Amino acid sequence: MKTRPLLLAFLLLCLLLQAPAGSHAGGSSPRPAGVDLARLQATEPVYLPRIAHRAPLGARPQLRVVAFLPDGQAAGDTDELIVVQNVGTIPTYLSGWKLSDGEGVVQFPGHWLEPGNRYTCARTAAGYRQEWGRTPDCEYAQDTDPDVPNARGRAPNLANSGDEIYLLDSGGTVRDAVLYGESQAETADWQGAPLQYYDRSTGFAREGQLFYRLFDPISGMPLADSDTAADWAQGLDDPARGRRAAYPGWDMYEFSQPAYVSWVTPHTATLFVAPDNILAGVIDLLAAAQESIYLEIYELEHPDVVQVLAQRAAAGVKVQILLEGGPTGGITDLERWAAQQVVGAGGDVRFMVNDIPGAHDRYPYQHAKFAIIDGRTLWVSTENATYAGMPILSSAGTAAGHRGYAVIVQDPILVARAQEIFARDADPARNDIFPWTADHPTYGAPPAGYSPPDYTPGLAYGVRYPVPVAIADASAAYLFTSPESSLTPGPLLALLGRADAGDTILVEQLFEHAYWGRGDSDPLSDPNPRLEALIAAARRGARVRLLLDSYYDDPFQARNNVATLNYVTQVAAREGLDLEARRANPAGQGIHAKLHLVSLGQERWVVVGSMNGGEVSNKLNREMALALETGQGYEALAQVFWWDWSRGVPAGAVATRPAP
Template identity: 40%
Template sequence: MVRDSRRGVRIVAGLLLIVSLLAAMAAAGSPGPDTSAGLARSGPSAQATSTTTPSVLITALYYDGYAGNDADEAFELTNLGPVAVNLQGWIVRDNSGAVVFPEGTLAPGERIWVTRSRAAFANAFGFQPDWVMDPTDPLVPALGGEPLRFANSGDQITLWDNAGHPIDAMVYKGGNTHIDGWNGASVKPYTPSSTFPEAGQILYRKIDERTGQPLPDTDTAADWAQDPADPVHGRRVRYPGWDIETFYRPTQGVATATLTVAIGPDHLFRTVVQQIQQAQESIQFYGYTLEHPLIAQALAERARAGVDVRLLLEDGPAAGITWAEMWAAREIEQAGGQVYLMVNRPSEGIYDRYRSHHPKVFIIDHRLAMVGSENPGPAGMPSDDLSDGTAGHRGVYLITDASGVVAGLQALLDVDLDPVHHADVRRWPLDDPNYAPPDWFVPEDTSGGDLY
């Protein structure tokens, strides 16, 4: 079933954007951004009494890093006030050391990251830190004092101004909960199962979806998003490379646009291929797998015609990369397209940002977005003659030219497919026999059948 609407429709642009974002974050093991801003808060955070929130807060701590000797561990400071803050002489302490800012101004709303090793931090996060604790690195300004080494078993981090006044504190795991500026139990990483490993987790403050700012500071564990007692703003994880500040707030908009709903298994193949064949400038697909030979050939044909074709797929799908996908990727690459993989290779110091790269999103000519539930494969998009019936997965694709939806998805996908800044994005290795089908392999181009 395919339904078109060419009338003025009110489209909440966040709908499709959130579908994609939730899929990516759920694959990474996160509950995703919560959009129920009107729900009452529950748990300890509901009873905590807020005092005056300092203008500068410790807003994130990365204590158990991916790099050897935790060289990438880091903390974030944010100025929540309306005026700039001179950081000269400000001190940050943990249980083993103290570092001091020799200079620097923190503008209103500005966030800064401080780490031990610039190179290790950039490899994990995808961007350069603002300050380092290693005075030998000439590329980033260094703090003075003794570098901090946050213990994986637990520690505390405290912030002091240049007059020696305590500004903020946070205690995690087995750290000292009796320090000034902290009340109650320590912050714990959110690890309800092995899906959410502690290694690599970033402890961060709860965020108000309406403002994008941290919730009021109460100097308790209830301020932090790992709070297991808060089902609204808590029970969250975060790992390096997640652009939470950019994409946390739901995106909304109003547009007069076309919205097409394509239902599978009947109509997904023909609808998707038709849009691919009409592309004149660019085709982007971000998905889990691509195994349909006819869709691969349609993409390859557009690449040969000069259309910029780019794909980002999962390097470690549950069943492994099939010969059909290897064949499809080779067809597209040899036609001039670009196929990338999101990889996880700890032995090489590469950790993927998401547990699985699981969206199903096409963007055509930067003007049309297709978001769906099915990977482009014979089961999800059967291509047989429909006159005698067909069989396949029941699924759906939403297709729209609403500019806000397209722009929002494009912004999200741009940060995912960014091999310059993220080490977990690698080009499909055509010369690697592990990523090539046998010479005799010919993909099956029939699917569906005569039954529903």
Template identity: 40%
Template sequence: MNIARPLRLLLVMALGVTAVRLWGGALSAASPAVVLIDSVLYDGYALNDADEAVRLINVGDSAVELGGWRLSDGASSAALPPVILAPGAMVWLTGNAEAFREQFGHNADVTLGSWPGFSNAGDEVLLLDADGKPVDALVYLGGNTGLAGWQGDAVEPYRVSGLFAAEGQVLYRQRDQVTGRIVSDTDSAADWAQETSSAIDGRKVRYPGWETERFFFPAVITATATLTIAVAPDNAFVTLRREVDNTDTSIRLSSLMLENVAFGEALAAAARRGVEVTILLEGSPPGGITDQERFVCDHIEKAGGACWFMIADSDHRIHDRYRFMHAKYMVIDDRVAAIGSENFSPDSLPDDDKSDGTWGRRGVFLLTDAPGVAAHLAAVFADDLDTAHSDIHRWSAADSVYGAPPPGFVPVTTTGGDGYAVRFPAPLTIPGVHAFEIVQSPENALRDVDGLLGLIGHAGQGDRLLIQQLSERPYWGTTSSNPMADPNPRLEAAITAARRGATVRLMLDSYFDDPSSPVGNAATCAYVNGIGRAERLSLRCELGNPTGLGIHNKMVLARIDGRGYVHVGSINGTELSNKGNREMALQVQSDEAYAYLAGMFLGDVERVAYLPLAMANFRGAANHVLISEIVYDTTGPDEAEFVELYNPTGLPVDMNGYGLSDAVYQTDFEDMRLFPPGVVIPPYGTLVVTISAAAFRAEFGASPDLEIVDSDPAVPDMIDDPAWGDPEALFQLANSGDEVLLWRIGLLDVVTYGNGYHSAVVGCPLLAPPARSLQRDPYWDDTDNCPRDFRGWPFPSPGRVP
């Protein structure tokens, strides 16, 4: 028997096995004890599943002696040695110590002399006491659900094609989010983390080598410290390099990739002056390791640093613990921590002269000298880089994959550009007492009592959420699923906050996005904006690329009860990122940090960059097409009057199914006109509808987009809806007053003036000369109050918003 972690497992062994003293005093026999099967690896990675393992836990109040107990699959069994299991203690059992250690990275607590073996197709895992009575049971997949001590369906591994496999998956019990203890045992699949009824506490995975219990709770740290905000591509390179240049003793860096030659040179220079430089990178990033990264690691290694990779190698049965080593952080001198959204790449961290602008990815790093933050990151780094795990591999010049680039390779050293005018030439540093929370995947990113979901869960009436994200899927699971079957808990939490009255705005990347994908950002915006429109919520989603090479940020900003919060890191809105990758994010309460980054966010919103950072009752832009200008009384013929529509969203809007009317009710003797097929309003674009294109052109010297009567074959005609109003009537706006209504299934927008009336809005008075046009100002805002939303203006501007 091996005893790897005696402080966790308090064992007393007999029969010639090493004895371990029970810490904490004498055994208690006063309270009943309960031992449960806590975890099961039935389909291992090792040859012939030699690494199969079962973990037991004592959830009772007194110690339990396991001597004479048996572990069984219903057909065969293995005897347990006389182990005394203390309250709260856990013990890993296996039949092959070497195979277990190879996959888990540590010794099993007890190696049994024989092993029952568990079928990959399904089986029963039984724990029997010394009298042969059942103590606990687990039935999985095709096992016998009629077994005494089991209720209902069998447990199934949580599987998503291409993401989470059954092979290597450890079935384990759910923990209570508040206490960390196992939830009440019901002898059913509902007790297990893989169950699917809950998108938060269920649908989880676990694989060998994960420290799920150790990092179950987000680290919470309050400290007097500085908080520095570095913005990419503006100043992040200079800020991070300055920290490297000022390092005295050690640098630990974790990232998906390290391809920035200038940053690599700074790390190599630190190594040459005696700094211990240790790098941990993903061994199989998308597209594979580049020669550029090999060059950077070669440079660092030759200077005395070390590049390590977390790898997978099927030929040698090496399985990496996480799908991707995706966290992006540094620990400097065990004192300063930097956590961000960006890989250490030339596109995210351009080192060009910023005086004429730059070009790169939008992202953020948070840096702090709070000791607890650095200590926590150092602990995670040490755990991930523990060479007891077979997936840790050191760079070697001769290695064809994890080694030097080919001879003569010339790296790319030109970065940046001049297409984006730098808005943040220097970082912001905020001293003070800060409350930090460290959220990490795969252990604790999906908790709704704290962390990100807990924060969003507190947002309500009058609060605001600003979300800037590389990827936020409309739903999880397979691409053929849907938000009802496989909700994205992050997105649904934001939508629920909007339903509670919060203003919620999402800006998602358009540069990397596939607009045809059902789980892409365009699909997310369509889903979110549809809900916002249907429920009339202050909820809006748009696509963006403010700095040229995409939004790579993973940032959530919250203003709740007047206080500002910032969440920044590597965690994006995919299921893999939250459940299967190594990810890291820092969450902090700081009004100054919130204000600074909210300014960045609003400045990144195309065409609304001038919006004030703080405004009473600020709602943000509408999330649907608006009536933006009305000219009802022209200087020439009335046939030149027009209505302009504006799309304030970041997505094109297909006008199929939309209608424009001057009739409030279907029985009114007025008109409804439908938009012909193929009419689309581009993002932030306009459509101008007039009665006669010929009259409009004569009046304004330009062509409209659509007309009511056919005066110009080059201008598409609106289509009469014969089921609405008077088929003989034309859409005409009365000079004395009228209503202009935009429909799609239901009423979408309405503006009234003069003696026009609609119960849903406040109307405008008739225009007084010299005003000739009702213009929405600002053009993106809608309060259903015409005097507030519109201005009377003497200069009509069809096709151009103010």
């Protein structure tokens, strides 16, 4: 036994001193078919680290391929990339380790990779920077940036249709492998079918699709390596965690853990209801700004909101706004006018676009609706700054608009996260951020002489909640976002997953699709994990009510709300669940809300934000929501919900096709 530490030390020394070429000593993995390991050996000498310290005896370097992008968006796929991560317990010197696609092989530059850290090697630094707006750790095909170290050798070409990626240690042993697409290769480091692009929903393009290993949002470490497609985001096994992809420019490692705060003493917050008091609430909030307003929103088309933004900018308040550049229906003259007013007053308006040269969609839609005021106050809304979302009330107290909600809370942790999200989203280094430019036909001024159309308040709805809900009992909150944390990981599914007998879930949504995937799929093949979480809660004994919009609901779409009502109602009837669904139009222009009210034992949660019940919203868009633990907020919004519910119509009472 006494000789054992010495033996380990000797073996470790052998490993560290491994000759770079022609040596296979210590290699225990079988050779991958079609790979000539002799060719995979380093083509240049291994530069030994000057300090081979810190490694406890017996600890073995463990690196893993955790992400790669075969079908780049840059011309010539110069933005192909491979990311490795140190998943072991000791700092590891990368020089000597190699990446291969079975044909090319490159050796990493000298770099100590600390445990937990990732290292991104791009085909070229220039191609990567164009698509990600930042610099990779190394480049392997060409020296496009003298400041970015080069991996040397014969560069891999990641075939878009399928290929292999091998990670070899300094002894030439394959330590990790990924097979994807049409790869026919066989290796002991991969079991079963190759990993496939995620394309069950049409929102997921192959070009730009980043494959990545599922990871723990707290540690950032990949989940256990089973050498199968199930380890990866594109794997189909877990509809709430997998069945997805990432795209260039995403910040998923930074934001997958929601911002969480729990307050020792009860905290205040304010809840707003549309159409009743949401406009007055946002005007008051903006008008009070003294230092800064950061507003990230899908649509800005409300002249009253624009007026106060311009007025604050003119008064010297820093006003910075990020808008979606390609909203459904396109940017209107009203929004061009809105941007013109704010910029004319000294503010800054940017669009997230995909139609200027070199730009690619980071997110299909920048659909979040939030604002940060004076670095202290966070506003999160289900509504855009439009007449429909924030109707002007008549003198008689009537309106016609969306049922929706917003929340205001002050907390440094929540505000800091929202500020970080804004900074990343609106970063001018990203190729999809384009500033309002007076003479640009899309992102510029409206036609000369344009002025906003007149507005006449609607009569359909008599305001019921003139005063916002002042909360004084908030005890915790999560701020979470799509695409990072709206499913798993994320607080919404976690809350729904805890509901059982005696608990209640009330949901009010613009829509909640019966299934995801393609339009002709079904709930078994492509489950909507949000809807299935509601059904599962009902199966555990919870009371669940789902109220969906009937105003915008399109009877000609396969995935309309009637189809969801029918599906839910059939499941409830068949299994005897306390689960009901209705459609309603309580305030004249439909339900646009994205609201979950969750009552779990003594806990009460209000979840308000921008996520709709479709796949793109939860996996690809930029969205933001706040989950707030508050009994007072729950009781107040439950009253709104039950009034709306009383105006709802259940399944069976609605024709699925209009009469001819």
